[in-house]
Amino acid sequence: MRTVNVRASREYNVLIGKDAVTALGSETAKLCPAALKALIVSETNVAPLYLDKVRNSLEEAGLNVIDYVFEAGEQNKNINEIAGMWNRMAEAGFTRTDLVIGLGGGVTTDMAGFAASTFLRGINVIQIPTSLLAMVDASVGGKTGIDIPKGKNQVGAFWQPLLVVEDISFLKTLPDEVFTEGMGEVIKHAFIMDTELFDKLQNAGGNIRDDEDLLEEIVYMNVADKARVVNEDENDNGLRQTLNFGHTAGHVIERDSGYTKPHGICVAKGMGIIIDACVRAGTLDENEAKKMKDLLKLYKLPTEDEITPEQIVSGAMNDKKKRGDTLSVILVNKIGKAEIRKMTAEEFLKFLSV
Ligand SMILES: NC(=O)c1ccc[n+]([C@@H]2O[C@H](COP(=O)([O-])OP(=O)(O)OC[C@H]3O[C@@H](n4cnc5c(N)ncnc54)[C@H](O)[C@@H]3O)[C@@H](O)[C@H]2O)c1
Ligand SMILES: [Zn+2]
Structure with missing residues (x-):
């Protein structure tokens, strides 16, 4: 496993490797021992492939895990889905020490980050990018956001993650054109x-x-x-x-x-x-x-x-x-x-x- 250390307004690691996701639970427990609940944000293409793996790793670390799965695609990178994430967390009684996990391509990591940046004025997010673009670009650096009819990424926040986990084996299922x-x-x-x-x-x-x-x-x-x-x-x-x-x-x-x-x-x-x-x-x-x-x-x-x-x-x-x-x-x-x-x-x- 390789590690890149990011030193922005917050310092965090990007873990890169085959089966990197198996380290998720233990890393999460180490980084936010106070967290009791986690919301996995994912979408309809990625969730059937990897959500259970991510959930298991988090549950092994003692977290209570719920999920929010939206229809894959840039057209769903909007405020309605964010509101869905906020409501899901509110209904499950999330507090400021709980966390969001973004599992998917750049659409997912941008939205999971934005939902985390705004819920209770900001809770932790861990990014698990699954596309090449999200691994090399979108999930690192803290830009989060959504689209509005006037344009892409017009609403958002700078919100650095707590950790980024890049599992290279996830790229096997990525369509060639993506x-x-x-x-x-x-x-x-x-x-x-x-x-x-x-x-x-x-x-x-x-x-x-x-x-x-x-x-x-x-x-x-x-x-x-x-x-x-x-x-x-x-x-x-x-x-x-x-x-x-x-x-x-x-x-x-x-x-x-x-x-x-x-x-x-x-x-x-x-x-x-x-x-x-x-x-x-x-x-x-x-x-x-x-x-x-x-x-x-x-x-x-x-x-x-x-x-x-x-x-x-x-x-x-x-x-x-x-x-x-x-x-x-x-x-x-x-x-x-x-x-x-x-x-x-x-x-x-x-x-x-x-
Ligand atoms: N925050 C930033 O700094 C930043 C930088 C660049 C791009 N972005 C944003 O990222 C988005 C584009 O990212 P993207 O290309 O990853 O789009 P995406 O999230 O839509 O993913 C592309 C496609 O690949 C599928 N997919 C993803 N991982 C897969 C896997 N492992 N196996 C099978 N299918 C998989 C998705 O379901 C989707 O159909 C845009 O919204 C863009 O604005 C953000
Ligand atoms: Zn770009």
């Missing part, structure tokens, strides 16, 4: 901050799924990268913004599709678009750019989209990530090195169109 989506964020980490990860992915030749040891190592490297960023800039005022590489254009593509195109796919397209723009603007060497796009293709991710620069800019100006009249655009100057550049709408349009 795994590929998660690779978008993995490759993003390689591009913005991790040349060693880049080389490892390149050497693996496009398949990291069948070798569990390699997969564990790659998940570990990604969690360590994310933790490094969060430790330095928990509240997203500086360095953490580099994690948005590819996301400015990606979000617009995602929104324009009515959220039918998966996030990781849109981010890959967004990265491809920015990589091309960086080359044209002279901030990225052509060979580096080719290596980057080849890596995306190696992992079956797209690097292009028919969206126009005008559409990207007008969409981005409506996005929550704009600050004042400028956008923080993330560039990569060479593999492993990102730069945050403030641009006005006009400058961004020129950057994309040159």
